[in-house]
Amino acid sequence: MALFKYLLSLEEKNRYSFYLAVFRIFVCFHLIKTILFQWAYLDILYGANSFVSPVPTFITELLGIPTHFLREHYQWFITAYLLIIVLYLFGIGKHFTALLLFLCYETLQRMCNLVLNGGDNLMKFIMLYMVFADSYQYFSIKAGQFRNQTLRRLSNLGSNLCVRAITLHFCMIYFWSAWHKIHAEVWFNGVATYYTFSIGRFKGTPWNDFLARNGVFVTISTYFTLIVEVYFPVLVWFKKTRLVVVLCGIALHLGIYVFMMIYGFEIIFIMTYGFFFKDEEWQAFLNKLISRINRKAKWKLPTFAEFHPEPQVYAGR
Amino acid sequence: MNILRPIIYLAFISYFAATFLFTMPDNYVSLQFYHQQQVFQQWLFQRWGFFAPPPNYDERLYYEFRDKLTRQTKTFEVMEPIVTLKQQKAPFNWHEDIVDYLLSGSMTGIGDDLHDMRQDLIYRNKQAGKSATDTSGEHMLRETIQHGISFQTLRNYAAIVAQKNRLDTARHEVRLILSHVMLPKFADRFSTKPRREEAYFISDYVTLNR
Known part of the structure; x- marks a missing residue:
């Protein structure tokens, strides 16, 4: 009974709205910083003529985009990726942008997995979980709440479960x-x-x-x-x-x-x-x-x- | 909400149960779901054994360029200069960091593949009643490694090393020698003996053209 009450309480309010927004900003700046640091070496890491032997990106292949096409036009991919980061930074497009960003990040990781470490691995999962979270109550162009009670409760539940997923996964890693x-x-x-x-x-x-x-x-x-x-x-x-x-x-x-x-x-x-x-x-x-x-x-x-x-x-x- | 609520919680619990199961070390229970684990890792790769154990060596990558006509060789080691620069420029060492990860990651990939394939070879030889691996087994291992992605990356980097050292890539072929310079054990940490170096993979001579 107490457990059921607790689970219902997760739908009442987004308990982590502030830090979700803070982390959203951090994610964006971290991703931009990574691309900036890699800027001079983007051709080596993601280009078609790189000395790094290519592996299939898997996700883009599922969408019918061959990996070699992506590598030949990596500049466009990186540009689109940066644009999506900026949209996410300002909270534009909300969950849809978050999903797009996750897919781009996952694709980028698969294009060159040699430069990745455990932090990138954790970041991938956090970004996946944040697709379900309302991290737009702070530091975004338009924060908002659903008037419809079911959608509002769903949003709160998604946000609280997102944070629970992050913390549980983090504890599992340790x-x-x-x-x-x-x-x-x-x-x-x-x-x-x-x-x-x-x-x-x-x-x-x-x-x-x-x-x-x-x-x-x-x-x-x-x-x-x-x-x-x-x-x-x-x-x-x-x-x-x-x-x-x-x-x-x-x-x-x-x-x-x-x-x-x-x-x-x-x-x-x-x-x-x-x-x-x-x-x-x-x-x-x-x-x-x-x-x-x-x-x-x-x-x-x-x-x-x-x-x-x-x-x-x-x-x- | 009454319909969505149980679906959401069931999905949440199932996902984390699967994550817990498929990230644990191999054991009797997890191996029953080996194929499912492979599918899970393909979509949601994760590995959390950081520095467990930490390497007890420094890596060395030698490129031995041989002139196709004169048979003269020139050898260059690439990891030590990169690591030295990485230390000197820390924390503004992202160039060296990238190259270090690319090369070291490839070397680690080769080392892991070699280890797995050698274990498999030893097992097969045992099954066939042989007491040791033969040269044909070693040749097969080398061929398999040389067709792998990690080796291709290191081989492609050889062309960059050749250009830096003003070697004609059309006229030279290259052999890769991967080695470990062992750290002394903790008990011998004050020892002044030179560190032992062990080569763990020596390739055939291959061309520099992709």
């Missing part, structure tokens, strides 16, 4: 990652970070060698990584431990960012932590931060509740 790690001798015996810090490809700083040779650092960092990955999927669901375990996760990913030169992956994982906090928690945190800034800098920044106007209610489609 769980299986920890499962695989524990199975490996170097993690079990507390020496894994010696290897991760020493591999040339991932040696991000001149201090890596020094740190890798320090037995205490290696042991602590190895077990810290394991403990975070093992306990995150459990402790993140409890209010008392959520913030602590999220902060530990941020520390872990920032460490990997600095010491292992893995950039996009870590930012995506850190940004995903925001989905574990509801709108009210974000509102309280932002209001606290804004009040502190107003007090220290003697500014008059509006607080979160004042800033956001009520969304327009429009007729259900």
Whole structure:
């Protein structure tokens, strides 16, 4: 009975409208940044004359578009992709644009999967789930709510289930990652970070060698990584431990960012932590931060509740 | 809503049950659904075993160019300079990062394929009552790898390396040597011995033209 009441409550309100919008903006800027960084090498990565041997894109083939055609006209594809990102950034086209963006992103990944990492893999799933979410209540040209009760309840349910899907998938990633790690001798015996810090490809700083040779650092960092990955999927669901375990996760990913030169992956994982906090928690945190800034800098920044106007209610489609 | 609600929740639960099942390590239960897992991974590929275990080596990729007429060879190693530049330019190293991922990803693909095919060969030889792999088996492995996508990518990159070093691509053929420079074990981390290098794949000489 309590479960049924809880499930019904998911239809009452979109509990993550703020962070869904924030993440939508982040996705757009992340994708644009990736294309900009790859700009000089787009021909190598996606062109027909690249030294990278092509693989079928699968999705476009299902739609009757051969892969070689896509590669020969990759500039048009990239242009369309950027246009869709901009539309998504402003919330134009809403769920349809989100779906198009997911399909383009999936196609781009298949056109060159060699440059992908776990962050890109997670991003793909988040974008798939966000097709069902109303992430347009903030930071979009036209936020709105359905007047039709069924559509409104469906929209709220879709949004809340989208976030639940993201958080569940995220916890599953940590769980299986920890499962695989524990199975490996170097993690079990507390020496894994010696290897991760020493591999040339991932040696991000001149201090890596020094740190890798320090037995205490290696042991602590190895077990810290394991403990975070093992306990995150459990402790993140409890209010008392959520913030602590999220902060530990941020520390872990920032460490990997600095010491292992893995950039996009870590930012995506850190940004995903925001989905574990509801709108009210974000509102309280932002209001606290804004009040502190107003007090220290003697500014008059509006607080979160004042800033956001009520969304327009429009007729259900 | 009363009709949609159970459909939505059933779809949600089924999707996550499938995701959980098809991302777990191979076990008796998951292997019963091997074909379904292949279909699932084809549509929604995901692999979450990060650095488990981490590599215990640095990769080296040697291109050995041989003049078709004079038989003189020139060898160039490409991974170490890329990695060095990547470290020096961090975090503004996206060019080196892209090339590193392209080459390293291809080398890893070859290594994984070799490992899987060798395991299969050993199993088949055992079934046939043979105690060791023979040269025909190794030749078949090499041929299979050389027709694969990963090898084609590395071979195509050879033309770029040749051009950078002012070698005539029409006059030269190339052989790829993939090796691992092993990291010393943790217990030997202060050792000053030179690191051991092991070649795990040496190709035939192939032309530089695609």
